[in-house]
Amino acid sequence: MNTITISNLRKVYGSVAAVDGFSLEIQASSVFGLLGPNGAGKTTAFKCMLGLARPTSGEILYDGRPLQPATFERISYVPERSVLYEWMTVNEHVEMNRRAFSSFDAGRARELLAQFNIDTHKRARVLSKGMKTAVMVALAFARNTEVLILDEPTAGLDPVNQRHVLSLMINEAAKGNSVIFSSHQIGQVERAAEHIAVMDRGRLVLEGLVDDLKADRKIVEGIFPNVTYTLDGIANDVRVARADRTERIVRLVVTEGADEIAARLSRAGAAGVRVLDLNLEDIFLYAVSPATATADVVAKESSS
Amino acid sequence: MPAVLTVDPRSGVPIYLQIIEQIRRSVALGILQAGEQLPTVKQLAIDLTVNPNTVARAYRELERERVIETSPGRGSFVRPDGVAESPKVGVEIGRGALNAALREAKSVGLTRNEVRELFDAGLERWFATEEA
Numbered sequence: 001m002n003t004i005t006i007s008n009l010r011k012v013y014g015s016v017a018a019v020d021g022f023s024l025e026i027q028a029s030s031v032f033g034l035l036g037p038n039g040a041g042k043t044t045a046f047k048c049m050l051g052l053a054r055p056t057s058g059e060i061l062y063d064g065r066p067l068q069p070a071t072f073e074r075i076s077y078v079p080e081r082s083v084l085y086e087w088m089t090v091n092e093h094v095e096m097n098r099r100a101f102s103s104f105d106a107g108r109a110r111e112l113l114a115q116f117n118i119d120t121h122k123r124a125r126v127l128s129k130g131m132k133t134a135v136m137v138a139l140a141f142a143r144n145t146e147v148l149i150l151d152e153p154t155a156g157l158d159p160v161n162q163r164h165v166l167s168l169m170i171n172e173a174a175k176g177n178s179v180i181f182s183s184h185q186i187g188q189v190e191r192a193a194e195h196i197a198v199m200d201r202g203r204l205v206l207e208g209l210v211d212d213l214k215a216d217r218k219i220v221e222g223i224f225p226n227v228t229y230t231l232d233g234i235a236n237d238v239r240v241a242r243a244d245r246t247e248r249i250v251r252l253v254v255t256e257g258a259d260e261i262a263a264r265l266s267r268a269g270a271a272g273v274r275v276l277d278l279n280l281e282d283i284f285l286y287a288v289s290p291a292t293a294t295a296d297v298v299a300k301e302s303s304s
Numbered sequence: 305m306p307a308v309l310t311v312d313p314r315s316g317v318p319i320y321l322q323i324i325e326q327i328r329r330s331v332a333l334g335i336l337q338a339g340e341q342l343p344t345v346k347q348l349a350i351d352l353t354v355n356p357n358t359v360a361r362a363y364r365e366l367e368r369e370r371v372i373e374t375s376p377g378r379g380s381f382v383r384p385d386g387v388a389e390s391p392k393v394g395v396e397i398g399r400g401a402l403n404a405a406l407r408e409a410k411s412v413g414l415t416r417n418e419v420r421e422l423f424d425a426g427l428e429r430w431f432a433t434e435e436a
Contacts, residue, residue: 170349191353194355210318276316
């Protein structure tokens, strides 16, 4: 399977648009990270991709074709909440998956469960949240599918097992499969994902290669000698995504051309002009937090 | 491949640039020698827990810079002339670090003479045993 194309996806529940005009293309052989605050629409988008929710409008294509029953065999899914049967043992879940999916590798499942230190004789009821996550991850990765959709696949896991899940994801991408995952732990996305998308209130607000976003986006900061200064139109430059001002300090988030904008800020009279890197957490927070509309803040809507 | 390669994903520096920088530095310092084999893209991706395409991007760039060469089916190797180029790599690394320091010095308002004094003091400290 090569690409997943989501075009203008909309999913309305009652009067609320959980996903509101969302388009995205996801390539194979890669780990894709979907970020967004709670309620941004990530899980709904996943459910539409899996055929578990019917889009109100828009379409999702796998290799140019709509979802078909045959496609389901090629996608595995780790949901955000446990879907394990509380009264069944872990071994029984392995057996159930073996019967349900022709490509399921029970030996691989047991190997993964052992790596996560799961006692497979236990019933799901007695497992902690993290253990349940680990069981679902093990079952999903044992299915040998070309697409893995993982909704918070490290929730509740300790750091060692979190890193193990990331390694499994990397391994799938190296085999040519597509891994799409969401996580609130931005550090994990930053490490493992090549490409990211940020959702906010059902919409796509930012998308790109993590490395490119970091290379292009910078903070340009300058300090003016006194409070009476003019920015000389710099804040209106299309490359300035946001401008915050506190007394004598001006901080610009720029999407490209940081050095040139820094030079302009110097010419406008700012001293101590610095160009600062942004990590993914900064980039994410700037994408989803609208600049506060006080008199001291010159804000522009993020155009990406 | 020695275990000197690490990445800091939380840094604002793109991961592929971190990999490039460390391999160039390892070649410049002789930690990686001419003809030495690099880990495969997949292996390094798994070792660092980063996306394979990110490692592949770093390798492509290093090939373009003629630091390494990749032959299909055999793997990636440090070029013999990649090591010969290494003094230049050292100069590049030094230039980058000095430029960053000078930009910082200017941004906090130091004068040319003050910077020169600091620079001379630094030379004394780090290059004391070397003839001028």
